[in-house]
Each structure stands twice: as structure tokens, then as C-alpha cells.
Amino acid sequence: MTTFLELGVDQDMVDSLADQGIIEAFPIQEQTIPLALEGQDIIGQAKTGTGKTFGFGLPLLQRVGADPEPGVQALVVVPTRELAVQVYEDLELAAKNRAATVVPIYGGKAYEGQIEQLKDGAQVVVGTPGRLLDLASQRILNLGDVREMVLDEADKMLDLGFLADIEKLFAKTPATRHTMLFSATMPGTIVTLARRFMSKPIHIRASDPDEGVAQANIEHIVYRAHSLDKDEVIGRILQAEGRGKTVVFMRTKRAAAKLQEEMVDRGFNAASVHGDLNQDQRERAMSAFKAGKKDILIATDVAARGIDVDDVTHVINHTVPDDEKTYLHRVGRTGRAGRTGIAVTFVDWDDLHKWALIDKALDFGVPEPVETYSSSPHLYADLNIPEGSKGRLKATPVKERAPRGGSSTRAGDGGSGEERSGGGRKRTRRRTRSANPQGPGRHEAHGHEQHGHDTEGGGEPGAPLLQEPGEGSAPKRRRRRRTGGSGDGGADGSAQ
Numbered sequence: 001m002t003t004f005l006e007l008g009v010d011q012d013m014v015d016s017l018a019d020q021g022i023i024e025a026f027p028i029q030e031q032t033i034p035l036a037l038e039g040q041d042i043i044g045q046a047k048t049g050t051g052k053t054f055g056f057g058l059p060l061l062q063r064v065g066a067d068p069e070p071g072v073q074a075l076v077v078v079p080t081r082e083l084a085v086q087v088y089e090d091l092e093l094a095a096k097n098r099a100a101t102v103v104p105i106y107g108g109k110a111y112e113g114q115i116e117q118l119k120d121g122a123q124v125v126v127g128t129p130g131r132l133l134d135l136a137s138q139r140i141l142n143l144g145d146v147r148e149m150v151l152d153e154a155d156k157m158l159d160l161g162f163l164a165d166i167e168k169l170f171a172k173t174p175a176t177r178h179t180m181l182f183s184a185t186m187p188g189t190i191v192t193l194a195r196r197f198m199s200k201p202i203h204i205r206a207s208d209p210d211e212g213v214a215q216a217n218i219e220h221i222v223y224r225a226h227s228l229d230k231d232e233v234i235g236r237i238l239q240a241e242g243r244g245k246t247v248v249f250m251r252t253k254r255a256a257a258k259l260q261e262e263m264v265d266r267g268f269n270a271a272s273v274h275g276d277l278n279q280d281q282r283e284r285a286m287s288a289f290k291a292g293k294k295d296i297l298i299a300t301d302v303a304a305r306g307i308d309v310d311d312v313t314h315v316i317n318h319t320v321p322d323d324e325k326t327y328l329h330r331v332g333r334t335g336r337a338g339r340t341g342i343a344v345t346f347v348d349w350d351d352l353h354k355w356a357l358i359d360k361a362l363d364f365g366v367p368e369p370v371e372t373y374s375s376s377p378h379l380y381a382d383l384n385i386p387e388g389s390k391g392r393l394k395a396t397p398v399k400e401r402a403p404r405g406g407s408s409t410r411a412g413d414g415g416s417g418e419e420r421s422g423g424g425r426k427r428t429r430r431r432t433r434s435a436n437p438q439g440p441g442r443h444e445a446h447g448h449e450q451h452g453h454d455t456e457g458g459g460e461p462g463a464p465l466l467q468e469p470g471e472g473s474a475p476k477r478r479r480r481r482r483t484g485g486s487g488d489g490g491a492d493g494s495a496q
């Protein structure tokens with residue numbers, strides 16, 4: 001193990017990190033920091049939760065200098081507002097004992113504060129493409145003196161949805177700049193494309209080639225589940241022994257809003273983050289989740305990449321993600337910084353083909369996951385759910401309950417939750433510690449993303465119509481309020 005000091009990081013930043021108990025470098029940091037400090041262009045690839053942010057953040061801050069001239073000299077571009085806030089906070093933390101200032105620039109937020117900080121001479125900018133270009137075109141943000149540029153979640157930033165904006169941003173910066181790209185996933189096509197923006201980049205992969213594509217700290221559990229029964233299954237998983245914070249990923253913002261309502265109704269402490277909320281609501285939800293005031297976050301793919309929250313023990317994929325990259329990013333919200341985590345994925349009958357592609361790319365060997373109901377004994381065993389747990393913590397509020405006498409009729413409390421006919425059920429619980437010698441890159445074959453510019457992470461196919469079959473049939477459901485748009489039309493990729 002090497003300390004940050006030994007890697008050549010300035011003492012004041014070493015001290016700032018030490019205050020957080022961060023002293024020894026993680027492998028990606030060990031491999032990238034010395035080269036980055038010398039100005040080497042880098043494509044840095046390491047699994048989720050392994051410390052990429054400081055891997056680029058420390059050299060970037062150090063090369064800008066402890067007390068630089070006023071004016072933007074470093075730019076970090078990220079795909080979502082939530083990630084902009086987080087990366088900003090990480091850089092702030094590292095730079096707290098130096099004069100250089102960091103400013104977050106992202107959409108859905110008032111312009112005034114951001115403009116003020118730029119006018120005050122901030123040197124390091126962390127932002128989302130839409131607002132960055134907006135301020136650049138107004139000549140409030142000058143990128144002509146940028147010496148350091150980073151794309152975090154680089155494969156996403158160079159994907160079709162963002163590429164045009166990223167090209168524009170690059171074009172506004174000097175060609176002589178130092179450029180670094182980081183992500184957990186880096187398909188070969190993106191690496192090739194990336195070279196256009198870089199000068200003699202070195203591709204660093206901080207993972208053991210024998211380790212496989214998926215995060216080894218995460219236990220991957222996959223079930224074929226019925227949409228009518230999913231809320232009940234989730235309610236039971238939420239009572240698993242040792243469950244800490246939990247993130248549930250949904251395909252659409254509409255589904256996310258509905259599930260939050262349902263889970264709150266069942267007595268759970270759930271917040272949600274998706275593109276139907278305004279930025280204040282999104283930030284309040286994230287803070288409440290980070291602070292532990294809410295222990296369940298129901299999210300669309302806006303929270304799939306980069307988001308780092310302590311003590312996330314479980315990730316649940318309510319629906320199969322678009323591809324294996326999204327799978328890896330989503331489940332990577334758990335099992336971070338050396339901890340372990342559990343990822344549960346529900347596969348609908350209709351999504352079996354989609355799942356089979358992901359399964360193949362990740363070499364899980366579970367193309368046909370076991371049929372699973374809220375009452376399935378293997379659900380309880382796999383997830384350590386205490387016997388007898390049901391999927392709600394409190395009864396339906398009195399005023400909304402059917403006139404006395406009736407016991408629960410909710411799906412999954414018995415009736416529709418029963419496991420169907422026996423048959424040779426195979427356990428598909430799966431630990432992916434097994435080797436996949438082919439390493440990253442081989443999954444490109446399926447990597448045909450077609451994300452719209454404003455639909456981060458796969459967008460909202462047919463949004464108004466898209467509803468989980470049966471989900472609307474729960475006994476009681478208050479009308480959802482729409483909470484207004486996010487202000488900038490999601491130009492920064494946060495419309496989901």
C-alpha cells in the first residue's frame with residue numbers, strides 16, 4: 001500500500017484527506033496519480049466505488065496549483081446534476097486547505113450564484129454539459145485558459161446523447177490541455193473515439209484480469225418476477241437482516257414516483273430522485289438519503305452513475321437495465337470502497353431476451369433466472385429475510401380501508417403471491433467471484449445504446465403509456481402530482 005504522500009500529492013491535500021481517514025491510495029489512484037501529475041493523458045478504468053474521483057481530482061487540483069491566478073483553468077464534466085454536486089464536494093474536500101476554488105455549474109439551478117462564483121475567479125469548474133455550454137455561449141464562462149480537462153463517466157459523455165456537446169466543450173479549450181477520461185466501463189469503440197480528444201493517452205485498467213467484469217464485492221441475485229408481485233417482494237427484501245440503505249432502480253420516472261408512493265404507504269422511509277422532480281426536490285431527496293433520514297432511494301438512471309452514498313447494502317433493479325454497462329453502474333451503488341453489497345434484479349417475462357444479453361456479457365451464467373414470488377422460500381433464504389415478514393410495515397390507513405372485517409387483500413399477501421407449480425426450480429443465486437478471463441471490452445457487442453440527448457440512461461420509452469402491467473391495479477392509489485419541469489429541459493442529460 002502506498003500513501004498519497006508517497007505518490008507525490010501535496011501535503012495540504014494529504015492532510016485534508018487524512019482528516020477523512022483516507023491515507024492509503026486505492027489501486028487506480030496508485031496507478032494514475034504519478035502519471036497524471038506529470039501531465040500524461042489518461043484513460044482510467046476501474047470498477048465502481050474504487051476511488052476514481054481522487055484519482056483524477058488530486059492531480060487536477062495539484063496541477064492547477066495551490067494559489068492560482070483567478071479564472072477557470074480546470075474543467076470536470078459529468079453526466080448528471082447529482083454527480084456534479086458530489087464531485088464538486090469531493091474536490092472541495094481535497095482543496096479545503098488551499099486558496100484555489102471549485103464551483104459546481106449545473107442545470108435546474110439559479111444562474112446568479114454560479115455566475116457570481118465565476119466572476120469571483122473560481123479556477124476549477126465541475127459541471128454538466130448543458131449549463132456549461134449555456135454559460136460559455138453567454139461569455140460568462142471562459143474555457144480558453146483551461147489546462148486540465150476531465151470527463152468523468154467518460155463512456156457516457158462520449159455516447160451519442162452527449163457527444164455533440166462534449167465536442168463543443170473540447171473545441172472551446174486549448175488543444176494543449178491535459179485530458180483525462182475516467183469510467184468503470186470503457187468499450188473499445190469509445191476508447192478509439194476518445195483518442196481524438198487526447199494526446200498519446202495511456203489506458204490504465206486497475207483491475208485484475210482474472211476477476212471478471214462485475215464488482216467482486218457484490219453478490220448478484222437474479223429473479224424472474226411478476227410485475228403484480230414486485231412491490232410485495234421489495235417490501236419483504238427491505239426487511240432483510242442487515243439491510244442498510246437501499247437503492248431501487250426504475251425504468252421510468254413515472255414508475256419511480258409511483259413506487260415511492262407505494263412504499264411510503266407501506267410504512268417505509270423512501271425518497272425518490274428522477275426527472276419529474278424539480279432540482280430542489282432532487283437535492284433534498286439526495287441529502288436525506290445521504291444523511292440517513294431516508295433509507296430507501298427510488299431512482300431512475302439519473303442515480304445510476306457515480307453516486308457515492310455510505311452504507312448502501314442493497315440495490316434492487318425493479319426492471320432489467322438497458323445493457324450490461326448500466327447494470328454495472330447501477331449495482332455499483334453498493335459494494336463501494338471495499339465493502340460488500342447485494343444486488344437483486346427482477347426480470348420480467350418480456351425482458352428475458354434483454355437479460356440474456358446482459359447475462360452473457362457479464363458471464364453470470366444465469367440466462368433464465370428462477371421464477372420467484374413474494375412467498376418463495378428461496379427469496380427468504382437468499383436474502384436473509386426473517387420468517388413471517390410481510391411486505392408492509394403498517395396497515396393501510398384507516399380512512400382508506402375497506403369497511404371492517406376484511407383481512408388484507410393486497411397482491412402478494414397470499415393469493416397472487418403464491419408460487420406456481422413446482423417443477424425443477426433451479427437456484428440462480430449467483431456469486432460472481434468466478435473468473436472471466438476475457439476482461440472488460442468483450443461486452444461491446446451489445447453496447448448499442450440509443451439514448452436521446454436528454455434522456456440520460458436510456459430515456460423514457462413511450463413515457464405516458466409505459467406502466468408496469470398490473471401496477472395500476474393496487475387497491476388504492478392517490479393521484480400523482482406532477483411537480484413541474486426541471487427548468488432547463490434536461491439539456492444536461494438529467495431529464496430522466
Ligand SMILES: Nc1ncnc2c1ncn2[C@@H]1O[C@H](COP(=O)(O)OP(=O)(O)OP(=O)(O)O)[C@@H](O)[C@H]1O
Pocket residue numbers: 021022023024025026029046047048049050051052053054183184305306307308332336337
Ligand atoms: N484511498 C482511499 N481510501 C479510502 N477510501 C477512499 C479512498 N479513495 C476514495 N475513497 C472513498 O471511496 C468511495 C468511492 O470513491 P469514488 O466515488 O471515487 O468511486 P468511483 O471509482 O468513482 O466509483 P463510480 O464508478 O461508481 O463512480 C468514496 O466514498 C471515497 O471517498
Ligand SMILES: [Mg+2]
Pocket residue numbers: 052053152306
Ligand atoms: Mg466516480
